[in-house]
Amino acid sequence: MDRDVSRPRVVVGVDGSPSSYAAVRWAVRYAGLVGGVVEAVSAWELPGLYGWSAPAVDIDVDEDEARRRMRQELADVLGADAVGAVRTHVVHGNPADILLRAAEGAEVLVVGSRGRGGFARALLGSVGQHVSQHANCPVVIVRPERQ
Template identity: 80%
Template sequence: MDTDAPGPRVVVGVDGSQSSYEALRWAVRHAGLIGGTVEAVAVWELPGLYGWSGPAVDMDVDEDETRRKMNEELTEVVGADAAASLLTRVVHGNPADVLLRAAEGAEILVVGSRGRGGFTRALLGSVSQHVSQHASCPVVIVRSHEG
């Protein structure tokens, strides 16, 4: 992953959940305080590729279209000025693994407490739990204010 951002990097996982939006807002505020750059990382994966036998999935993912939609969504969440300063990545792979790689050399990794996984009542999502135990930098887990 390209890590040539000037100043401290604040990496944040974004998956479209309310919790990840709270994490993004936190990351933008923190980066502003430390003079850092926010790198928003969205990860897509196809569960069938990892041994889970699910329904047939269309393997054609239009990454440009996904990135465009992500940028629109990020603009809605943090506003146009903040969104324009974000570095965005759309990466294929296991979310925890991708975020751990993206966070190498970062000042901090920020994730939501639970994402779009199937167990929405879990106190801590599997990705946030995994990265909190294995990251090479400090990890902030941000809870959502919903419900």
């Protein structure tokens, strides 16, 4: 991921959940206040296909299509004008690990309170829990807006 050290970096995790969309909106507002740049990171991993018990499987993921879909989702959330100012990254790997690496040297890491998976009643998702304990920068956890 590109590192522009001349401006504060605001890294935000995006997974398509309502709370990640709220996190993106928060990150854009905050970056505007501090003169920063927003880096939206989406990590993908195929659970159950890795490890000692899983067979070697070659899954062809179209990363260009994933980037296009991410940009469209961000345009829907932020508006076409604002999305141009957001750098997008689609990365293969464990979401918590990817976000921690992306946030190295960042002003702040922003995540939604709960992603798409896991337990619907959990107050804080596993990625938010992990990055809040291990990040080397401040972490902001954003709850979804009420409908």
